[in-house]
Amino acid sequence: MFENIDTSLIDWSRAQFALTAMYHWLFVPLTLGLAMIMGLMETFYVVTGKEFWKRTAKFWMKLFGINFAVGVATGLILEFEFGTNWSNYSWFVGDIFGAPLAIEGILAFFMEATFIAVMFFGWNKVSKRFHLASTWLTGIGATLSAWWILVANAWMQYPVGMAFNPETVRNEMVDFAAVALSPMAVAKFFHTVLSGWVLGAVFVVGVSCWYLLRKREIEFAKASIKVAAVFGLAASLIVAWTGDISGVQVAKVQPMKMAAAEGLQEGGNGMPFTVVGDIKIPKMLSILATHDIDGYVPGINNLLEGGYQTPEGTIALSAQEKIERGQKAIAALDAFRKAQKEGNKEAASVARRTLDENVAYFGYGYIKDPAHLVPPVGLTFWSFRIMVGLGGYFILFFIVVLVLSRKDKLKDAGWLQKLALWTIPLGYIAGQAGWVVAEVGRQPWAIQDMLPVGAAISKLQTSSVQITFFIFLILFTIMLIAEINIMVKAIKKGPEAIKGE
Structure with a gap:
């Protein structure tokens, strides 16, 4: 597109x-x-x-x-x-x-x-x-x-x-x-x-x-x-x-921003908050991010690799999996529009179903490298x-x-x-x-x-x-x-x- x-x-x-x-x-x-x-x-x-x-x-x-x-x-x-x-x-x-x-x-x-x-x-x-x-x-x-x-x-x-x-x-x-x-x-x-x-x-x-x-x-x-x-x-x-x-x-909704703001590479439960350098406040990041002293806060590597449990109880996808699903969504959109133009309702229905299943990751289809998902x-x-x-x-x-x-x-x-x-x-x-x-x-x-x-x-x-x-x-x-x-x-x-x- x-x-x-x-x-x-x-x-x-x-x-x-x-x-x-x-x-x-x-x-x-x-x-x-x-x-x-x-x-x-x-x-x-x-x-x-x-x-x-x-x-x-x-x-x-x-x-x-x-x-x-x-x-x-x-x-x-x-x-x-x-x-x-x-x-x-x-x-x-x-x-x-x-x-x-x-x-x-x-x-x-x-x-x-x-x-x-x-x-x-x-x-x-x-x-x-x-x-x-x-x-x-x-x-x-x-x-x-x-x-x-x-x-x-x-x-x-x-x-x-x-x-x-x-x-x-x-x-x-x-x-x-x-x-x-x-x-x-x-x-x-x-x-x-x-x-x-x-x-x-x-x-x-x-x-x-x-x-x-x-x-x-x-x-x-x-x-x-x-x-x-x-x-x-x-x-x-x-x-x-x-x-x-x-x-x-x-x-909750922008965990990569949270990880970048903390400079957190590897997350975990009960994470400390870094004031500056090696000065840290024990458990404080988990309290700030989850209001739970032992709450799980993912780091940059965790977000890229996936595999941890999200607050909704699902297993987080890796960045590469999201990119692949985004590419499926983009391809399905192209297939849907082509089928619509040709009047092929069955092909359009199949493409639409694939698109709906992956549309949440649509934007990831334009990401060339998982490393690009990490902000400065x-x-x-x-x-x-x-x-x-x-x-x-x-x-x-x-x-x-x-x-x-x-x-x-x-x-x-x-x-x-x-x-x-x-x-x-x-x-x-x-x-x-x-x-x-x-x-x-x-x-x-x-x-x-x-x-x-x-x-x-x-x-x-x-x-x-x-x-x-x-x-x-x-x-x-x-x-x-x-x-x-x-x-x-x-x-x-x-x-x-x-x-x-």
């Missing part, structure tokens, strides 16, 4: 998509986090009637608007790339993958576009409560946008709710609820969105500490820090909890540890900030103020590391077990992808520098600059 394509085209297309996705994720989490924090600030204004909270909300809202505008531009390009660079993918599963993206565009963008205008320009034109509702609905719209994007991504990690139609050579949706509410989608949504809340809290604390370092806007900074630190600590704890849920899901272990391993390590650091960071804030010692803690500034980039690094684990860890699959990236790509000239890669690199870098420049200028002006607005 899919033609052989130069590996350099695959590599460049993957690089272009990764570039776009990573730049996009520089803007999205701050949008999600600031949306909630500015909503809380304005809520305090409406409840208390104090102009102080209105000024505070408007300041963080201004930074939200700068970040939101740039994020939209990168997001649109990302969605277009599915059609330009990954047309086989779009054809093969477009009926399923396109549904959440369409809902995201119609519902979420509609909410954001409608209420963001009221939020920015309606302060003196609508009532306080209506304006507050617009602010929260803008944030809800951004969150709903993330929900449907993450539903689509979760389906790529754990394809459910579909059936393969050999007559159209497409996977078609048969259960929308299964797609929209899969355990993978729910866990990914809360883990990803709340990580954005953590970044938003880190950003607000860091910027506020900059004011404390400069001995200006002291009351504004202290109030912002208290709100953001409480919000950030709560979000960090929930992120850790949802991360545990996601770990169990990954161990080093990158996945270290990205996972960076993500988890920084997650633990954020919890400790917010606790220290809250303790000093309650004792009113934060304004004199210059070391913590400087640390808070350096923590802002760590928030971005944690988010990027999480996506590296999610996406690099599932290679070589565009859709887990169903479609490898080599079969998902468009037939393009490698040179055209290279050219657009560098165009996007330059464009996105300019946009990022422009955003940082505008943000810094707005921060330097401070909330006093919008006092009279």
Whole structure:
């Protein structure tokens, strides 16, 4: 069904998509986090009637608007790339993958576009409560946008709710609820969105500490820090909890990703978790992966060789057996389509039966070597540890900030103020590391077990992808520098600059 394509085209297309996705994720989490924090600030204004909270909300809202505008531009390009660079993918599963993206565009963008205008320009034109509702609905719209994007991504990690139609050579949706509410989608949504809340809290604390370092806007900074630190600590704890849920899901449906994230060659029962080097926590990997202290966790070699008992009670096939069954599925599909064209119903029935028996391994038929089923272990391993390590650091960071804030010692803690500034980039690094684990860890699959990236790509000239890669690199870098420049200028002006607005 899919033609052989130069590996350099695959590599460049993957690089272009990764570039776009990573730049996009520089803007999205701050949008999600600031949306909630500015909503809380304005809520305090409406409840208390104090102009102080209105000024505070408007300041963080201004930074939200700068970040939101740039994020939209990168997001649109990302969605277009599915059609330009990954047309086989779009054809093969477009009926399923396109549904959440369409809902995201119609519902979420509609909410954001409608209420963001009221939020920015309606302060003196609508009532306080209506304006507050617009602010929260803008944030809800951004969150709903993330929900449907993450539903689509979760389906790529754990394809459910579909059936393969050999007559159209497409996977078609048969259960929308299964797609929209899969355990993978729910866990990914809360883990990803709340990580954005953590970044938003880190950003607000860091910027506020900059004011404390400069001995200006002291009351504004202290109030912002208290709100953001409480919000950030709560979000960090929930992120850790949802991360545990996601770990169990990954161990169940993407065991190779789990093995790569642990650098585990040989699995077994009661496996330890490797912190770094030879430092291990006994039994911890089994607890994280199975919630059973003696649970079995397969390693990379076990997954390639098969023969172990799966959680469903079956014996795992080897990678070679899966490849052979995938090749049978592809051959049966060709035989079915040929028989259909010739009007041979009996041959079509036989081919269809063979296809149905092996369709679960369809994607493996395009894998040339079992070794290709192993993702980049080093990158996945270290990205996972960076993500988890920084997650633990954020919890400790917010606790220290809250303790000093309650004792009113934060304004004199210059070391913590400087640390808070350096923590802002760590928030971005944690988010990027999480996506590296999610996406690099599932290679070589565009859709887990169903479609490898080599079969998902468009037939393009490698040179055209290279050219657009560098165009996007330059464009996105300019946009990022422009955003940082505008943000810094707005921060330097401070909330006093919008006092009279």
